[in-house]
Amino acid sequence: MRIHISKKITALLLMVLHFTACTTNPDITGKIEGIEKENIKVYLIQPETFQEIAASYLGKIIDSALVKSDGSFEFNNLPSNKEPVLLEIAVQPTGKDGNYLANGNPKEANYMPIVYQFGEPIYITAKINEFQQSFKIDQPSEVNSALLELRAIKSTAYQTYLAEKQWEIEEGDALIAKEHAVLQYQKALMEFVDSTPQLLPALVALRWVSPENDYERVPEFLVAQCNTWNKKQPNHPWVKQLCKKSEPENLPVLIGDTFPNIQFPMITKDTLLLNDVMGKKLTIVDLWASWCAPCRVENRKVLVPLYNEYRDQGLQIVAYALESNEAAWKAAAKRDGADRWLQSSDLQGDDAPFLKKIRVRTIPANFILDSNGVVIAKNIHRAELMDLVKSNFEK
Incomplete structure (x- = not known):
C-alpha cells in the first residue's frame, strides 16, 4: 500500500512539474537594442474592441516585463485562446502609462501590433528609439508578415x-x-x-x-x-x-445617396426646399463660413468662375454658412461674390441643425449632386472641382 501511494505521489509531482514548465516557458520573447537607461519596461496590450486597436490608454495591459541590461525581455502571461489574438507590444518612456501608444510619426511610434497564436513562439527585435519602424519578427507567420508589410506601407506613405x-x-x-x-x-x-x-x-x-x-x-x-x-x-x-x-x-451623406430634401433658411429671410431650387444639370451644396480661409479662396477662385460660366447651362450652387454673426456672413458673401448664388444659414454656428441632418462636422465641405439629387462626388476642391463640373457640362 505504501509503495502504491508513493507511486501516485511521484506521478502527481511529475505532472505538476510538467505543467509548471509548460506555463512558465514564455512564447513571446525578444531583444531591444539601444538600451541606455535602467527600468525600461515593455508592455503586452490586448485591445478588447475594434475602437481600442491602436488607441492610446484604451487597450488592456495583460503583462509587462522589465528589459534586462542586455536588452532581452520575455512575457509569461499570455492569452490561452485557441483563436489568433491581436496584441500590441509597447515600450514606454519614463513617466508614460503602460498602454500609451504614440500614433504620430512612425519613427517615433512606441508600439507594434502582432497576432499571437497559442503555443507558437514569437521572437522579436527592435530599436528602442525607432521601435515600430525597426520591429522584426524571427520567421513571422503569414498574418504577422502582413502586419510587417502594413507597417512598411504606413512608414513609406508618411515619409512621402x-x-x-x-x-x-x-x-x-x-x-x-x-x-x-x-x-x-x-x-x-x-x-x-x-x-x-x-x-x-x-x-x-x-x-x-x-x-x-x-x-x-x-x-x-x-x-x-x-x-x-x-x-x-x-x-x-x-x-x-x-x-x-x-x-x-x-456617417455623413455618402456618394450614391440621394441628398435629403432639406429646408434652407435663406439670407433673404425666406425658406426654400432643396428640391425646389436644384440645378437642371448639377447642384453644388457648399458648406463654408466667413472665418474659413480656404472657403473664402474657394468662393473667389473656383465657385465664382464656375457659376458665371455654367449657371445658364444648368449649374446651381446652394451655400450653407456656419455663422452666428449675420453681418459678417453677408459682408463676406458680398466681398467674395458669393451673394450671386443661393445663401443660407441658421445663424447657430457649429450647432447648426443642417450639419446634424447631414452629419458633417468639418469644413470646407461640399456635395455635388446630379439632376436627381444623387451625390456623385463630395469634398473636392480647386482644380478637381472645376474639372468635374467642366466634364459634366461637356458630355
Missing part, C-alpha cells in the same frame, strides 16, 4: 506625404493642401485593406487610417469594409462593431 511638411493652416490653399496630403497617406493604408485577405491586419490598417476614430472624410471606405468582412466573417465581434460604426446614422 506628411514627413517634415509644414502648412500655414490659416491660409486657404495650405489647409486644402494639408487635407489632400492626409488623404493620400490614408489611401495607401486603404489600398492595403482592399488587398489583404487577413482580417486582423485589415482592422489594424482601418484604425491607422484614423487613430482618432474619425472617418468623416472617408465614410464610403468604412461602409465598403463592413460589406466585405461581413460576408467573410460575420460573427467576429470586431466586424460587428465595424458595421455598427458604418451605419448611415453615424
Whole structure:
C-alpha cells in the first residue's frame, strides 16, 4: 500500500512539474537594442474592441516585463485562446502609462501590433528609439508578415506625404493642401485593406487610417469594409462593431445617396426646399463660413468662375454658412461674390441643425449632386472641382 501511494505521489509531482514548465516557458520573447537607461519596461496590450486597436490608454495591459541590461525581455502571461489574438507590444518612456501608444510619426511610434497564436513562439527585435519602424519578427507567420508589410506601407506613405511638411493652416490653399496630403497617406493604408485577405491586419490598417476614430472624410471606405468582412466573417465581434460604426446614422451623406430634401433658411429671410431650387444639370451644396480661409479662396477662385460660366447651362450652387454673426456672413458673401448664388444659414454656428441632418462636422465641405439629387462626388476642391463640373457640362 505504501509503495502504491508513493507511486501516485511521484506521478502527481511529475505532472505538476510538467505543467509548471509548460506555463512558465514564455512564447513571446525578444531583444531591444539601444538600451541606455535602467527600468525600461515593455508592455503586452490586448485591445478588447475594434475602437481600442491602436488607441492610446484604451487597450488592456495583460503583462509587462522589465528589459534586462542586455536588452532581452520575455512575457509569461499570455492569452490561452485557441483563436489568433491581436496584441500590441509597447515600450514606454519614463513617466508614460503602460498602454500609451504614440500614433504620430512612425519613427517615433512606441508600439507594434502582432497576432499571437497559442503555443507558437514569437521572437522579436527592435530599436528602442525607432521601435515600430525597426520591429522584426524571427520567421513571422503569414498574418504577422502582413502586419510587417502594413507597417512598411504606413512608414513609406508618411515619409512621402506628411514627413517634415509644414502648412500655414490659416491660409486657404495650405489647409486644402494639408487635407489632400492626409488623404493620400490614408489611401495607401486603404489600398492595403482592399488587398489583404487577413482580417486582423485589415482592422489594424482601418484604425491607422484614423487613430482618432474619425472617418468623416472617408465614410464610403468604412461602409465598403463592413460589406466585405461581413460576408467573410460575420460573427467576429470586431466586424460587428465595424458595421455598427458604418451605419448611415453615424456617417455623413455618402456618394450614391440621394441628398435629403432639406429646408434652407435663406439670407433673404425666406425658406426654400432643396428640391425646389436644384440645378437642371448639377447642384453644388457648399458648406463654408466667413472665418474659413480656404472657403473664402474657394468662393473667389473656383465657385465664382464656375457659376458665371455654367449657371445658364444648368449649374446651381446652394451655400450653407456656419455663422452666428449675420453681418459678417453677408459682408463676406458680398466681398467674395458669393451673394450671386443661393445663401443660407441658421445663424447657430457649429450647432447648426443642417450639419446634424447631414452629419458633417468639418469644413470646407461640399456635395455635388446630379439632376436627381444623387451625390456623385463630395469634398473636392480647386482644380478637381472645376474639372468635374467642366466634364459634366461637356458630355
